[in-house]
Amino acid sequence: MKRRDEFGLIRLLTGGQQTPDTLASRLVVGNGDDAAVMSGRTGYDWIACCDTMVEHVHFARRTMRPFDIGHKALAANISDIAAMGGIPLFYLVSLGLPASFEEAEIVEIYEGMSRLAATYHMALVGGDTVAIPGDGPLTITVTVLGEVETGRSLTRAAAKPGDRIFVTGPVGSSGAGLHALLACGIDELPERWQTIAEAHRLPMPQVTAGRVLGESGARIALNDVSDGLASEAWEIAEASRATLVLTEDTIPIADDVVAYAAATGLHAQEWTLYGGEDYQLIGCAPPDEQERLTRAFQDAGLSLHWIGYVTEGLEQVRIRRASGEEALLAKKGYNHFQ
Numbered sequence: 146m147k148r149r150d151e152f153g154l155i156r157l158l159t160g161g162q163q164t165p166d167t168l169a170s171r172l173v174v175g176n177g178d179d180a181a182v183m184s185g186r187t188g189y190d191w192i193a194c195c196d197t198m199v200e201h202v203h204f205a206r207r208t209m210r211p212f213d214i215g216h217k218a219l220a221a222n223i224s225d226i227a228a229m230g231g232i233p234l235f236y237l238v239s240l241g242l243p244a245s246f247e248e249a250e251i252v253e254i255y256e257g258m259s260r261l262a263a264t265y266h267m268a269l270v271g272g273d274t275v276a277i278p279g280d281g282p283l284t285i286t287v288t289v290l291g292e293v294e295t296g297r298s299l300t301r302a303a304a305k306p307g308d309r310i311f312v313t314g315p316v317g318s319s320g321a322g323l324h325a326l327l328a329c330g331i332d333e334l335p336e337r338w339q340t341i342a343e344a345h346r347l348p349m350p351q352v353t354a355g356r357v358l359g360e361s362g363a364r365i366a367l368n369d370v371s372d373g374l375a376s377e378a379w380e381i382a383e384a385s386r387a388t389l390v391l392t393e394d395t396i397p398i399a400d401d402v403v404a405y406a407a408a409t410g411l412h413a414q415e416w417t418l419y420g421g422e423d424y425q426l427i428g429c430a431p432p433d434e435q436e437r438l439t440r441a442f443q444d445a446g447l448s449l450h451w452i453g454y455v456t457e458g459l460e461q462v463r464i465r466r467a468s469g470e471e472a473l474l475a476k477k478g479y480n481h482f483q
């Protein structure tokens with residue numbers, strides 16, 4: 146495999162990057178110096194987050210194309226900004242490259258990121274490039290900087306007894322898609338399962354939803370679904386010191402996930418509750434805000450699904466079945482060391 150040297154590769158990857166007009170005046174020193182310098186805006190707080198994707202852990206040749214890897218690495222980070230109610234602005238990318246990825250594929254990874262960055266008018270302002278020895282895994286670490294109106298960030302700790310729980314869209318599609326991709330491979334996947342596979346490969350972060358929630362001015366607890374609905378609900382319960390009760394039959398699930406479960410004889414619940422990587426937002430809001438928020442989402446062309454309520458009690462998550470039966474919901478989801 147022939148590839149440019151480190152500096153040639155950096156030039157190739159960053160050369161064509163555009164800074165959107167909205168950010169040009171705020172980028173004091175762009176890519177190419179020791180560090181980037183950006184100016185903050187009066188009336189806003191900075192938001193910063195960072196997530197890594199590792200080959201064989203977050204993706205494999207069988208499940209994702211290079212374009213998808215770039216898209217998802219940035220999407221996962223934008224999702225964390227969305228979960229704070231913020232606006233994504235700048236990003237940095239650290240690449241660990243094994244010899245198994247060709248130059249054209251690395252360029253494709255960047256295309257996946259650039260395409261998504263353009264959607265949100267974001268600018269790439271820096272990064273790092275290193276070799277991974279032998280046939281080690283490709284790693285990609287993305288850092289995103291965003292902003293939110295001063296004091297308006299939405300945290301996991303704001304839920305209170307009496308609140309209603311919402312989710313911004315169906316969950317389980319990514320987990321079902323991953324199952325289909327691992328079973329068939331990306332090149333052999335039947336057309337029938339392409340939509341769930343796409344939910345896994347090219348998830349869209351819910352930035353507009355996060356903004357609508359923030360701009361409502363309501364008291365809102367918020368988290369994004371990266372590790373699974375159960376796991377994220379548990380994080381809210383613990384941060385807010387309350388009990389979250391999910392009503393099972395109100396959790397939105399895509400028809401294709403139901404169909405895939407039927408076709409494989411598997412339980413869709415494993416994906417809806419524990420699958421992860423849907424990048425929808427789960428949150429809690431006071432009951433008297435329910436109607437107003439639902440309408441605000443409708444006006445923005447989005448949907449909001451009410452899936453439970455918050456009660457006083459232990460920091461825990463319970464699930465209420467259609468039968469009325471209630472049980473503790475397993476604190477289970479994606480966990481790197483289990």
Ligand SMILES: Nc1ncnc2c1ncn2[C@@H]1O[C@H](COP(=O)(O)OP(=O)(O)O)[C@@H](O)[C@H]1O
Pocket residue numbers: 195196225371372
């Ligand atoms: N190695 C680390 N050093 C410092 N902070 C970390 C590290 N790993 C995770 N964190 C922080 O711990 C929190 C939980 O991480 P994580 O579960 O990955 O969040 P998320 O699911 O939103 O990406 C986050 O606030 C994250 O910034």
Ligand SMILES: Cc1ncc(C[n+]2csc(CCOP(=O)(O)OP(=O)(O)O)c2C)c(N)n1
Pocket residue numbers: 196197201202203204205208221323371372420421422479
């Ligand atoms: C090949 C492959 N195997 C398994 C998975 C499933 N998986 C890997 S990481 C993950 C959860 C999200 O990743 P994490 O690093 O925990 O993101 P964070 O919560 O930090 O945003 C899931 C469901 C996958 N995406 N691809």
Ligand SMILES: [Mg+2]
Pocket residue numbers: 195196197
């Ligand atoms: Mg993380």
Ligand SMILES: [Mg+2]
Pocket residue numbers: 224225228368369371
């Ligand atoms: Mg998160």
Ligand SMILES: [Mg+2]
Pocket residue numbers: 371372
């Ligand atoms: Mg995690």
